[in-house]
Amino acid sequence: MDSSNKLSPAQFLQQQLQEVISLLEKQQLEKSLLERSPGANYELLETVLRKQQESRLHEKLAALHPADIAYILESLPLDQRKLAWNAIEASDHGQVLVEVSDAVRQTLISSMESEDLATVAENLDADEIAELADDLPKNAMLKILRSLNSEERQHVNAVLAYEDDQVGAFMDFGMITIREDLTLKAIADYIRKLGKLPGHTDKLFVVDQQDVVKGVLPLSRLLTHSPILFVADAMVTDFVQFQVDQDASEASRAFERYDLISAPVVDSKGRLQGRLCVDSILDFIREENDEDRLIQAGVSEEEDLFSSVWKSARNRWSWLLINVTTAFLSTRIIGLFEDTILQLVALASLMPIIAATGGNTGNQTSILIIRSLALGQITPLNVRRLIRKELSLALLNGTFIGLVVGSVAYFLYRDKALAGVMALAMFLNLLVAVVAGLAIPLLRHKFDKDPAAGATVMLTSITDAMGFFIFLGLASVFLL
Amino acid sequence: MDSSNKLSPAQFLQQQLQEVISLLEKQQLEKSLLERSPGANYELLETVLRKQQESRLHEKLAALHPADIAYILESLPLDQRKLAWNAIEASDHGQVLVEVSDAVRQTLISSMESEDLATVAENLDADEIAELADDLPKNAMLKILRSLNSEERQHVNAVLAYEDDQVGAFMDFGMITIREDLTLKAIADYIRKLGKLPGHTDKLFVVDQQDVVKGVLPLSRLLTHSPILFVADAMVTDFVQFQVDQDASEASRAFERYDLISAPVVDSKGRLQGRLCVDSILDFIREENDEDRLIQAGVSEEEDLFSSVWKSARNRWSWLLINVTTAFLSTRIIGLFEDTILQLVALASLMPIIAATGGNTGNQTSILIIRSLALGQITPLNVRRLIRKELSLALLNGTFIGLVVGSVAYFLYRDKALAGVMALAMFLNLLVAVVAGLAIPLLRHKFDKDPAAGATVMLTSITDAMGFFIFLGLASVFLL
Structure with missing residues (x-):
């Protein structure tokens, strides 16, 4: 091969993926054609054709690195993923399982017979077996442990003894x-x-x-x-x-x-x-980042691109329900001021600006804090200075955005008092937003919880509820 | 040293940071005490004391790894950071500048004399010099280039020839x-x-x-x-x-x-x-992740924990202003329905739930897509399946959350028609949210833009505006 024409790793992978998909689609197409034209020698013909396609797919996959096979499996929808999985050399199953993401691993393991599961560990190191342990059925794991020698078993148990976020869970035993x-x-x-x-x-x-x-x-x-x-x-x-x-x-x-x-x-x-x-550190960083980002939006990390709709739905409901619940809090707060709104309906139009801008400002603050916590840059020594800086920023931002919003409100409704209330409410809600954006991650961190978990959902609830309360409250005091 | 008592790297760093801070505080304290008690031998005394403190700090810092010094500088507020920087051996300046974050690097470089800047490159490799090139004043960079031999200069120029996201920008020349x-x-x-x-x-x-x-x-x-x-x-x-x-x-x-x-x-x-x-890959991944997350919330990556309030404010205003502008769009939509609200003020209370839940659902979708794009898992071949899955999910989520919200609305207001409108509006807005959550990152990716940039701000604007429009529109048709 002329190395000047060497594909980049990503181009190579994309090419492999496309080839696998076209083999799979051919296989599926032929199968459906045969099913629609049943005849005397249907079964024979089907068997011959299937074998042919399977062996082509088998050859293709056997030539790939386990990590590349893992990538291809992750990019395939469930039905095709299972076909491809069955075309992989059984001795490669273990390595591929180690490489795929947690969510995809579960779909693969659930499609395997228990006797096949017991042999997946044959070509794996102790740390790799430990990585699969969580996802393997208990029976299969026991069989695997029994098949190891005592040193290997000890190594597997050593890794399993540590929490997901401890160094011990990521160690291997390849040292000299x-x-x-x-x-x-x-x-x-x-x-x-x-x-x-x-x-x-x-x-x-x-x-x-x-x-x-x-x-x-x-x-x-x-x-x-x-x-x-x-x-x-x-x-x-x-x-x-x-x-x-x-x-x-x-x-x-x-x-x-x-x-x-x-x-x-x-x-x-x-x-x-x-x-x-x-x-292992590279894998850890990638996973940690992923998890942080997903968890912040209220998605559990276990979801794969092609998880079943039902599974994905349950995965996302818990935070959505929390969100709906807190949104009803805003509803009740607005409900308190329904008389005020009836007297000045412009308030209903203007109140979402206060809430939305508060949410975004708070988000900016909390993301900076979450990231600095992750980098270990926030210490008991500098946290007070940091809080002071973010609060000064909130005062400046609040004044500026408050003036902008107040001016536009005046332009729209030609009502100086309304514009003033708008500017003041914006100013106050931005303060609330920054305090919440600081407090949520810092407090969660202090109590050893993941500072990012659901931060966006919690923050928005607070800035919404407080935004409505401040704006409508000020309006009912100053405008009526 | 008994290795059983060896500190973990993080504990070690925290300890070093605290020692440096206490040295700095002593220095600042003594200085302010002296300034408040001026006398004949003020200058002499001050010089002696300052020298003493400086040399202690100097020794402390000289014993540390450049990466550790960088960490300490990043964790210090501006005034103390400058004091510490001046106490660092000039020959270490280059290595430390390479290690600190971009934002902190600028604060350090801006405090240096131009003659000192020209010598920072003395102990650096070509790839390290290239990394500093963007932040160094042009004059200093020219002097540095002139001091290199022709091979080194060629290497520096080679690295500088590539874009920030190309492999060439991250290469070094230490190969054998x-x-x-x-x-x-x-x-x-x-x-x-x-x-x-x-x-x-x-x-x-x-x-x-x-x-x-x-x-x-x-x-x-x-x-x-x-x-x-x-x-x-x-x-x-x-x-x-x-x-x-x-x-x-x-x-x-x-x-x-x-x-x-x-x-x-x-x-x-x-x-x-x-x-x-x-x-370099580890550094790249860390930076890429950081940038993604910050940019998604509308914060530029250049901000350091202790950036001046003024700098931070300008950094965050652009997205906040976009946000305020789009929020006014919601205002105008609600404004269209002011008569409807006057006839049924409960609408004003209920409408934020529709908007907020839409925003959160869309966020969940867009974050999954952004992450899958980053992992290269989304290909032209599977994108249609993915869209189908997310839409089915939206139908399911919409039905479920719609029913929940409708029931609670009925419980609050005992109005079946209102509850029905609420459920239907929620259902439709969740569809809008998922479509927007899919479309924003996928389209931005298609046109070679960063799929994450400002995704949250854009998405919330759409789900807010559409949420109000759908809910109030349905209400004005069915309830009045």
Whole structure:
């Protein structure tokens, strides 16, 4: 292949996806044609044709990287996804399951027989088995655990023992440990004898007899330093390591700051428990970002592009119902002022501006705060300054937007008092919005809840209800 | 140091930040005390004290990693940030500038003398200089370019030639190239002679005389394969490479899929131009996510936690003004129905529910679409199925939420016709919301605009205006 014509990875993937889809569509089309023209040799013909198509699809998929197969499965609707899944080599099933998103994984696992499930783990590492554990039926998982040797089983259980957001849940066991009293020559010989290094091995971990990590030996030092040096003299002692129970997003920020590829994971006594690699960190960051963004809008992360309509509906109802409930709060507040509105119906027209602008301002503030919390930039030391800044901003914004809105209201209704009430209500509601935009994420963070969860829904409820209350309240005091 | 007591990276950072802040506060306090008690030897005393504090701060900061200093600067308010910046070793200035966020970088650069600016690049690589280029004053940048040798200058210009979202803008030049007709032994000797490998070197690039990449030699193969093998026989020929002008987010997804650490970057003829490493990809993903989320709420990414109030205000006004303008559209729509409202004031109370629920539903849809677009999961082939799914979902959601809202309205006002109008309006507005939630990101994507930009603001305007129009319109037809 002439490398000048090499496709970019994305073009390659798109091409593969299209080829798979056209194979699938052919298969579906032929099947439906046959069903509509039943005859004597229908079954025979169908079997022959199906086998033919299946083997073409099978070949196509067998040549792809598991991550590429995962991408294709995620981009296929349910019926085609199942056809493609059945055309994948059984020995690849495990790797593909590890690569697909949670929601798609569930659709695939639910279509598998229990005996096939018990064998998916055959080509997987302990950390990969642990990743599937949540989604596999209990029976299959027990069978898989029984098929492992005791070290592997211990590794799987180690990973499973940690929460989703702890470093331990993301570690793997592909580390190579060495002793500090060996020479670099001896280490090089040892590696040559191993014959193969686990992926992402950029350094070897130097441990003592208690498995406490004393230092790390980067492969680059092994390659550039004199072979007669002892490990103790060539190793790096100022290295980054993580505790098993540490927060994974802390670890991800450390990977970014120090440009790490791999790092030792230790227990509270400093004993090596596993290894954290940049590929898990990349996955973690992607998932964390996704989750944050979806959860903020009140969508659970489990939804896949082609989840069944029914499943998606339930997924989104909980927040929508909360939203409807809080919206009725606004209704009741407006209800209090129905007499006021009857006396000055322009109020009904103008009140949504106050509410909507409040919602947007509050959103801007809360998103900045959520992001700064995620980056670990907000500390008890600077939070007061931050609050002061956002409040000053709200005063400035409120004055400016209040004047704009007041002027337009005057232009529309030629009523100075109404324009004044409008400007004042806008000013006050922007203050409310910024306070809510600060308070919701900061308080949720303080009580160890996800600061982003449903932030938009909660915030809008507050700015709506308060916006109506302030505007109609001021109107009933000053205008009637 | 007993490694069992080793702080986690985040704890370490927090501790450093607190120590720096307390040093800064002491310095500020002493200064203000001295200013309030002027005397004969005021200047002498002040100089002595200041020197003392400055040198303590200087020592503290000199011991930290540039990324840690960057974190501390980002967490400090403007006045303290400048004090800390002046206490940093001038030779570290460049590295720290590379690490800080864009917004903070501007505050630091604006406080520097032009002669200091010309020397910041002394310890930087070409790709790092290119990263600073946008923020440095033109004069300083010219001086820096003149101080480079011709190869470095060529590298800086190469990176600068690409757009922010192209692979070329993220490449570095720390690659080691080898020829395929050498033995592994010869390569090992060559590396030993180099004495040092650039960070993130997990593979060497095998090029021919035209610099076309023929394969890659992972360090792990160099360490495990027989030294008498030729590179041609040991190298991997099925490797991932990127085009200079390729989309960086495509590249980031390929890094995730194939668990890459580094990869060659080539021009359209396959000739090696540079190297793309996972650390740049991590930074890219973080920035892309941040930007997406902020831009969606109408905040530009340039804002730092402690940007001046004035700067932040201007940053947020453009979208707020768009929002106020569109909100006036809702006002005018309600204005059309003022007579209807006067006849049935309950409408004024109930109408915000229709609008708010529409906004939230549309948001859920648009966020799922924006995220699937970002992951490259939406293709011309599956977009129709996706639209069909979201519309079915809207029908289901609309029926359910419509019934709920209708029932509550009946409970509140004991008016069957009103409840019916409420349910129908909710049903229709949820359809509008989903159509808008699909259309805004998909259309923006189609016309090569950022699908997330201001999505929330636009969407809410549509669901508000249409919600009021549908509800009040139906009411004026059926209830009066």
